[in-house]
Amino acid sequence: VSTIRIRQIKEMTKYSLPLVPNALAWWIMSASDRYMLAFFLGFSATGIYAVAHKFPMLLSILNGVFYQAWQISSIDQYNSPERKVFYSNTFRILYTFMFLGTILFSMILKPFVTLMTGTGFQESWRFVPFLILGTVFHSFSQFFGVGYLAAKKTGGAFRTSGFGAAANIGVNLLLIPIIGIQAASISTAIAFFVMWIARLIETRRYFTVTINWTRLSLGITLVFVSLMMAYFGITGTVVQMICLLSFATLERKTLKALLKKLRTVLAEKLRGRT
Template sequence: MSSSPYRSLGKNTAIFAIGTFGSKAISFFMLPVFTRVLTQADYGKIDIITTSISLLLPLLTLNIVEAVFRFTLDKGSLEEKQAIFTSALTVGTAGFLCLLCFIPVFIHFGVSGQLLVAFLALFLIDIIHGITKVLIRAEQRLRLFAVSDIIHTAVFASTGIVLVAVLKMGVIGYLSSQIIAVTISTAVLFLFGSVGKYIAPSAFKVAQIKVMIKYSLPLVPNALAWWIMSASDRYMLAFFLGFSSTGIYAVAHKFPMLLSVLNGVFYQAWQISSIDQFNSPDRKQFYSNVFRALSTLMFLGTIAFSLALRPFVILMTGEGFQEAWRFVPFLILGTVFHSFSQFFGVGYLAAKKTGGAFRTSGIGAAANIGTNLLLIPLIGIQAASISTAMAFFIMWIARLIETRKYFSVSIDWVRLTVEISLVLASLMMVYFGLVGALIQIVCLIVFIILEGKSIGAVLKKVWIAFCERGKNKKD
């Protein structure tokens, strides 16, 4: 079998990694600043606002960004891409106009004045940024994509320090920093990506919009289900326990981000490679090998991070947020199963059978809501983290079963079960002090013994991908 699919996946992953690791690192290390300036309630309000935007974007824009990515990959001519991009902007604009109709509702619930203006501005620029960014990714202009991520985060960090830490503007300062950062990142994509050439009113076609919406519409309930599993916990916590609990939980969510960055980098490259190889006769072997590599790296990262989890969280947070470490283990477990769900979910996109994505996401969302309603009144914030892990595990299993009609993946279930047990044991030992740390070390050693060859092979391929990129850059 040719190694070209692996080389392509490795190269794309390397490029995404350069942008993503840099930007996420800056964002993460802003946490000590914000948690020492903002109150728990302020952080909770910010989290509710940004979470609400993440819900409304796919609903009001019919998740059109997914159609932009998939259809741009298939199209070659400028006229076809103009039709796709112009149609997406039209749908996005219509979504924003729909949002304006709900202004009286926002005002009724206390979102008014500067807060309302910031909310609307961030929503609008997020629409334009999302469509533009996914076009650049589909065009495989990955270096520009990575650079825009770094610029976005660097601008957010610098303006955040000034507006939140220095000028003490609180929630408005945080949201203003986001607006400035997204606007500048979008401007960079437009300028250096020559995005303006894709905007052509004459290319507007109702038929194109219908085709794109037919593809993206089934992904709207899927996006809603993902939102329920990832973010609805905040609303339930705010309802049962208040904004302070939401703030602590939001901070706890920042730490699994260190692991989700690995998955996020891989997933962006995997979307491209999985679609490219979907009709290949070697698809099963390729998909199986990639899943083995993904699970190995996610498990290794989880066990290694669990060793330093508690002191690291305490070090990185302000005094009012230090108890967040208690809720991180289950959230990290959820991140692992989240990555597995995304891996198999790409099959729906590659096969253009997006209806199945909703069915499996709906199962996970139902499990999340049920667990939250049952346990939050009983055990508080920890219920939200448990429900997240449970929901993503259930959804992964559902997708693994259903996507067999599109592709199959060979899995050594005995080995995988042992490794999941090691991961779970290592995470639970966070609560048991020194004895727990010793057990965690044993778990890490056993895992390395089991997967030593796989770890070496993955690291070798990653190194080759970086070296090839460096060589091509010199040439």
């Protein structure tokens, strides 16, 4: 019995120990922006950035609900023969939701942020677009990060988080003295993009996610164009509407399948009440 317990303790330690520095790397990514802004520009810049940081939380909440379900499902399906199909379909659903939410939010970004903030913080809308882009890449990195948990190879989570933290610090040091607060927003987007790509590459040894790179690249382009319109303070434009309709057309099969599934779930719940 003692031998079994020792083996279990060793396995648990090997599994959980890399998650400690991984959490530290995540903390560095979330805190370094504010510390460096305070150092280079003062606490007023930190306050404006903190206000801007609150608005991407709307997308983070959506991703958080998805993440909780994905964390359980990915582990349950890890040894399934249908794993590749399940993981690939789930990632397509994730980016469809995130891209759709991002384009919709970008269409009302400036008036919404201006309405919701005080007089001294209304310029914070300028820094939201890149933070939203960072939230999208954050959701992608979380998706692939769960794979480390399912495969019980959590050391990779620490390594890739370290890449993201290094990118975040490097871009902040390079750009904050030059372009100010916007550098922190850009560094966040770049850091999570780096982390996502690193995890995408590294997790291939544990599982495969089939990605239609043409469709994904087109989706990212449409999101970027819509966010750039918001970045320049142009919201609710024909260009953004075209981006929205183009993406909905691009992912129409995914959206139809999701709507069909939603109708089925709602119908079952309504029948259960009667």
